[in-house]
Amino acid sequence: MTNFQNELEEAYAYCEKIIKRHSKSFYYAFSTLPKPKAKAVYAIYAFCRIADDSVDEHGNESEQWQALTKLENQLRLFEMNQEPNTLLWIALRDVFNRYDMKIQPFYDQISGQKTDILFQSPRDINELEHYCYLVAGSVGLMLLPIIATNERESLEEEAVHLGIAMQLTNILRDVGEDYRDKNRIYLPDSLRRKEGYTITDLQNSLINNSFIALWEELATRAEELYDLFQNKINAFDEDSQFPVLLSSQIYRGILGAVRKNNYNCLNKRNYVSAIEKQRIYRSVVTSTVRAESHKLEA
Structure with missing residues (x-):
């Protein structure tokens, strides 16, 4: 060398x-x-x-x-x-x-x-998603030339969708940690007001119906963006489809982990367990093989 x-x-x-x-x-x-x-x-x-x-x-x-x-x-x-x-x-x-x-x-x-x-708390979902683009959607655009060498231009929207979905997932996982350790509230003001969840409630680590409704509204948006990305997975490079899909599904699994822990993301760290990662791995393998079979049949 x-x-x-x-x-x-x-x-x-x-x-x-x-x-x-x-x-x-x-x-x-x-x-x-x-x-x-x-x-x-x-x-x-x-x-x-x-x-x-x-x-x-x-x-x-x-x-x-x-x-x-x-x-x-x-x-x-x-x-x-x-x-x-x-x-x-x-x-x-x-x-x-x-x-x-x-x-x-x-x-x-x-x-x-x-x-x-x-830092200022986002006023609404549009401000939150713009922030998510800057810190995570931008990463999707950085990766595109590597994982979609022939379709980079046509997949920019999907790459941004995935980045925003992942950042929303981060935010929904770290609500308590962000507030406690960084004095940041990423939950949009308009959504908190709409659901009646106050800063005092957050200070008290209160998990009530208002918090769950607010959390689920953002989680539903994240899942919608994951789906929009996944619909175009076959346009990515063949050697990149599996790892990209796997990373998105593992990250999406964090939302399920929070739900499984009764929405306790205020004083509990939620993560995808090794067993769940293996299940997701097998599921992605199966879906990838099925997609390849359909391609050959066509």
Whole structure:
């Protein structure tokens, strides 16, 4: 191996370590991609994790802005082919060399993190979904050139749908944690008023009919978006359909976990168990095989 190849392998190993540590579900799904594609996904995840940590891992607003501004400046240098010679940017440069990537979703991701520094509860579902686009729908657009090489343009809407659905799922899983640890309420003001669920109720970790109705309204929207994405799964690259569908179904399973725990997402961490992941895995295998059979018959 040349020094460059060694450096590149080290860069991708660094990115893989980040996704493995921070998102077992994503790693579980995307590690089934062909290795070159999996590495590209790891690099994109690492960028998004570093952007997210710029806000969540710093204690005050000044440090958050400093960390996020540093990343944004590095992205601008990257856009001009003048990025720092660090592991993240070495890996991302290789991704941009191998795939027909667009830079704008990376800036959108940073814009989403800026909204968390200047956080205000969304007034309505439209504001919430715009935020979800910035921090997660943008990720779907980043991944498209890797997992839909021939249909990237036509699948942009579905990629955004999946990202928004996943972020809504995150929000519905972390209602209590976001309020308790970050003083953030992502539940839209208009929906809270409509269902009669107050901030005092949230402070008291009250799970009542109002909370369940509010939670289910957002969960139903997330499930609608998962369905819209899944309807187009056959348009993605054949070698990517299984991992993409698997990741979406595992994430969707978080909603079922919250329901199973009687909607306790205020002081309980909900997750998809290993047994449930295996069930989802088998289900996705079955649906993928069935789709292949229908394709051959046609």
